[in-house]
Amino acid sequence: MRIGLDIGGTKIDAVAVSPSGTVLDRVRVATGFGPEVVVATTLRVIRSLTDHTAQSASAVGIGIPGLIDHETGWVRHAVNLGLSEVALGPLVAAATGLVVQVENDVNVAALGAAQAMGLDGPQAYLNIGTGLAAGLVNDRRLWRGARGNAGEVGHIPVLVDGPRCVCGQYGCLETVASGSALAVAWPGHAGSTATHLFDSADAGDPTAVAVRDRFVAGVASAVRILVVTADVESVLIGGGLASLGERLLAPLRAHFDDAARTSPFVASLDLSARVLLAPTDQPLAALGAAFLAPESAVTAA
Template sequence: MRIGLDIGGTKTDAVAITVDDEIIGRIRRTTGHGDDEIVADVVEGVRELQADAEFDLAEVRSVGVGIPGLVDAASGRVLHAVNLGVESLELARLARAELGIPVALENDVNAAALGAAALRGADVGTSMAYLNLGTGVAAGIVTEDGLWRGARGTAGEVGHISVDPAGRVCTCGQRGCIETLCGGGALARAWGRRGSLPVRDIFDAADGGDTEAMLLRADLARGAAAAVRVLILSADVETVVIGGGLTALGDRLGDGIRRALIADAAGSPFLRSLHLDERIELLPSGSPAAALGAALVGALVPEEEIVIHG
């Protein structure tokens, strides 16, 4: 079997899958902070999953890890995962030393893209983009040949495409990036009111007629629609699957994005011909796509690197 872990800023989601990609165990645990804690998240996450699902660790062929930040998949090193307190960490080597199992790394959004593609099945198109709407905004692109990373690994970084040069300043230093419109962190800062779920609060206040909330809700739909448009027009993917924390809003999110896509296409026969509003899907909230994708990343470990252990 294979194990996949999706390490998030606050929670780590872990799954165990069979050779047929069937999930036979799943746990969630709090994510630590700093090099030692992140290594422990992988090692202890595997052991907790083993205890919970009651399988033999000797059956595990590989461990895959999806993690935010810059990832050097070839060397198994994590670089600049600021939210996790990591600047440079040889995570694959250190975790393998503890577990005795090959460990592979991938950027979390790319891993989630692989997982989303697997959940959709092979008979629903050969190309797709996974658009992550969470604290930030990014995408992973999957073709019939697998992940498409681009020349320097930045394929899918739609969050930092500027669509409004006079817009809000982005954390990347530009103005009016897509992320400033539909990233959960940017929306929370623009809202500026305390709450455990600021984006949900924005939607609730907008439903109640709050003018500022209505504008921010419209920004979210406009920004996500722009991301969908960029992904389809640049990579010509058949479908954009939307995931991430904001999908907890369900149809409130999806319907708004579809309306924005339809409105954008109203004056453009070209855009209307692409039927962009029909080419998006929302993952169910709580989907295991990211952890499943991490397990699939682990499955790409060359056979010569896999040794039987026990």
């Protein structure tokens, strides 16, 4: 049995998975804040899963947002969790005696999506949440790149004289195609900003239509970049804004179809068929964490 944890800003979503990929048990609890609390909650979740299943675990995978050193298991920076320079992997390994691997949350979601959808070959998971980033997998193994930055499409500048991005550059794709971008472009609305925007656009509000179309074009640019640069077979749309479902997928495909009519190159890419929605009813990041390959796992000292 393998255990996978998705440690988010508000909750830990964790699963115990059999060797065949069957989810044996699932636990969700509040994460807490700060290194002591987060580590203690992580250990409590692992104990809960082993107790509920009455099985021993062979390994633990952890997905967590922020700057992660997957080789050492250290969390270098996870501001929403109050973690900075925390030896999460070694601490969990020492407390449990298990093999532990820690990875960025978007990367484990990419693994989980490929696993859940039964996809082999090169795939990209485009996470559209507060920010914009992608995870790349090939035959259900992560591709991190030379320095671990593969898939950081959100920080490609695309707008001349665009707004300043959180990364310090200007006009990055994340300033156009993300939840934070929508909050700036469509401010002051209760509930889900994206849902309200799409509802208003569907009702014919011209300002909402313009904001929605700009957002869709930004997401289309991210998909196009991933296909053209990495030649992935599919781009799986995930993250919080994937809950828009067909309301996002349909205009995305229409955007690609329009471009294909005037560009033989775009037509040859078959982008409409290569953009898919990742499942929203499964704990993708926790599932992916459970299937992390142990090539750089941390063991107890």
